[in-house]
Amino acid sequence: MIDPDSELEARYRSVTVTPDWYQTNIPCQVGCPAHTDVSTYIGLISQARFDEAYLLNRKANVVPGVLGRTCAKPCEPVCRRNKIDGKPISICWLKRAASDHREYRHHAECPPVTKDKKVAVVGAGSAGMACARDLRDMGYPVTIYEQYPTAGGVMVNGIPVWRLPRYVTTEECDEYMADIGVEIKYNTRVGRDIQISDLLKEYDSVYLAAGCYIPNALTGPDNKVIKGADLEGVLDGIRLLEKTNYGEPAFIGKRVAVLGSGFTAMDCSRTAVRFGAEKVYIMYRRSKEEAGSDEYEVDEAMFETVEFNYLVTQLEVTSKDGIHASGMRFIRNKLGDPDASGRRRPVPIPGTEFEIEVDTVVPAFGQYSDASWLQTEELGLEVNKWGVPLLDIDTWMTNHPGLFAGGDFTQGSRNLISAIGDGRDAAAAINRYLGGVDKPAEPAEEIELPDYRRGMVDDYESIPHQMLPSLPLKDRYSYTREAETGYTPEQAVIQARRCLQCQLNIMIDPSICILCSGCVDICPYDCISMEGLSRVVKADPLHEDAESWAGGADMIIDEEKCIRCGLCIVRCPTDAISMVQFEVASPNSRWTVSKIPVINVN
Incomplete structure (x- = not known):
């Protein structure tokens, strides 16, 4: 794979393709703090496979129906579709569509308890629930202490009902936690009804995810x-x-x-x-x-x-x-x-x-965060000037052994998806602290997709972006009626088809490429070019050991422009060009590209 070099005009740098390169080549997944496998779930929705898309989302970000209505959408500004027509894929609203149009309720199976060490979580908000869910998946018994009568944190006490109906939070917070065996002690305020020191005696680890509620x-x-x-x-x-x-x-x-x-x-x-x-x-x-x-x-x-x-x-x-x-x-x-x-x-x-x-x-x-209940002196906690615990950011642990913290409680008021990412990172750190080991990532694979013909069957690059349907103004004067009605199944499928599917990559086999330039001629966005090898630099072009090939030519692909239409595959007379899907599962880093076909083929 060859990337354009920004330092030297019209020169290119030869690089070794690694899993990291593939992962960072999917900008929406990089932009998501929870590294949600966006390309795959959008591809599933494009095939009206809403249930599968919902479950894939729940695996990554715990509360897909909630986030489909309230996410801050850090993935959308970096979406490559912006470069086609200035409108990103409606990643957030399509997440809601997967939740709205699934056929089944999907009660989660309760993972067996396989660990003999217990974990307490303070706060049933996004960070606390994400941490608890991942720890339960690892086999730990987990108990959440929540001061409110419901789970969800700011999802319930800070987001209006007309934006986020309570049947969504009840299912994805209270009922989902119960399904997977997380015990929640409601109406229990740590610092009033029970102290942190008591939790540290009863549990092998404690995670503080109390949110950020003081105005x-x-x-x-x-x-x-x-x-x-x-x-x-x-x-x-x-x-x-x-x-x-x-x-x-x-x-x-x-x-x-x-x-x-x-x-x-x-x-x-x-x-x-x-x-x-x-x-x-x-x-x-x-x-x-x-x-x-x-x-x-x-x-x-x-x-x-x-x-x-x-x-x-x-x-x-x-x-x-x-x-x-x-x-x-x-x-x-x-x-x-x-x-x-x-x-x-x-x-x-x-x-x-x-x-x-x-x-x-x-x-x-x-x-800002309320730190008045922390027993700072008794526990010998190191805190900042606001009294919030200082953390080792690599381990999410305070200076008190076994006491972890994160989410908005330590990082400041942000958004739901960032707190979910924090909670999942903390769960992995707590597992390591308690003697658990990271599961090795599955080997990365490049899977060739035969008969790829997307550009011939789908004019997806010309599909216009559609705003989310919502109520007319006269019907919005109700605190309990949801203002946005959401995409219909048909609208969701069409909007999902706008996705460029960045987890797919064009590969050219140099052993059979005859340098005919047919792919260059047919490419609708001029992302393939033939360049003399004298412009291709091995190693860092600014390094003294950098070396250029003297003669010949090579095919250069600009990944930023490629829309994965597959026309070059059809045009190639020697079948030197193929479409490859990169697949990796890395449970500890939260990077995943699922092994699910998500393309339109003949």
């Missing part, structure tokens, strides 16, 4: 708490979502200001609309380009009549009676130099103060 303070440009932050009508975003999700009384007035621009802010603003607010503002101190939520979330909020105001910072919550919020003062900003986050710092503009009339203020500036 950041309502501060102004000087980072000090602003006047009026304690007035009635001021309610932190994560607390508002928790109350409305669990059916507790929550005051939402007629005019609402939501402060912030992340996913929590979007959820709070759209929740306020559903609870009868007549005017909802999003107020954000930076510009739209620096906002924390994605374009789709912003568009949905705007469609639901939320008004966005950028480059403004809060100065004061005002009150007419000294008890209830009645308005809010802001100052306009301009953008200065980048700060530590890499985003341009908002700089207040003197003389631009203004006030809006509101009766509800919802700060949504993110959260």
Whole structure:
């Protein structure tokens, strides 16, 4: 395999193909923190094999129905389909389609207990459940301690029902954990009902995955708490979502200001609309380009009549009676130099103060971890300045033997799929600590796919991207009705066929290639070229030992452009070109490309 070298124009570097090369050549799988086998499950959906796609997803990311509605989609910006028409494969929404359109419930089999050492997990959120699931698969008995009456963590207490119906979380969190034999002690708060020191005595290992639930303070440009932050009508975003999700009384007035621009802010603003607010503002101190939520979330909020105001910072919550919020003062900003986050710092503009009339203020500036229950001194824990345990990032263990931690609790508030990846890494580390050994990865294989004819039977490169179907505006004023209706089975199959199937690779056998250039002529995206061997460099072209071939020619394939159409295979007169699927199963690194045919053939 030959890769273009970016340092020397029109020269190419000869490299040895390894499993690592194949894996990093699948950008969606690289971009996913849990390394989900995206290409394979999208291929299954393209054949309407929804049940198989669902089970493959559950193996990698534990809660596919949840993630199909709420994932942060780090895989989609790197999708190669972007280079064809500027629209990635709808990886997240297709994950939901696999969940929605499967035929069976798929109760999981309970793995046998084969280990004599026990593990406790604190928190039944995404990191805790991912860790518990993998440890159960390894044969460990696992008990989760959860302070809420349900499993799911932020999936239940932080994501609105109109985005994520509770039948989905009940099945994939509570029931799935019960199916595989994970015991969950609900309504049990570690630090109140039981101490970490007690868990360390009872269990051979403890994993802290308590989430990140303490809201950041309502501060102004000087980072000090602003006047009026304690007035009635001021309610932190994560607390508002928790109350409305669990059916507790929550005051939402007629005019609402939501402060912030992340996913929590979007959820709070759209929740306020559903609870009868007549005017909802999003107020954000930076510009739209620096906002924390994605374009789709912003568009949905705007469609639901939320008004966005950028480059403004809060100065004061005002009150007419000294008890209830009645308005809010802001100052306009301009953008200065980048700060530590890499985003341009908002700089207040003197003389631009203004006030809006509101009766509800919802700060949504993110959260930090509650470390007050950790018994830091008793356990001798090393912690950072916020009291959160320090970890050996290679082992996920604190300085106290057998006490592990991870997910948002130690890494900060992020997204579900990142926490799932953390939990799975921690499970592997805990297994090694308890004396377990990593299962060896299956040998990597290159499987030739005979009679590959995708380009002749499917005009997939011209299939347009379709947005996810959703309710019309008039039907969205319900807190319990899901706003997005999802793809139909037919729509899902069509959208899945847009996938380029990056786990497939064109191979040219140099022993029978006659350098006729037929493949060059027929390639629709000019990704195959014939180059003189003098441009092909063995080893690093910048290294003093680098060597070029003097004469002859070779065929160069640009993997970034290839759409896996197979036309070159049809054109080749000597059958020197083949389509190969790379297959590997590596249970400990979470890298997997499944041995399932996922292509369209004649």
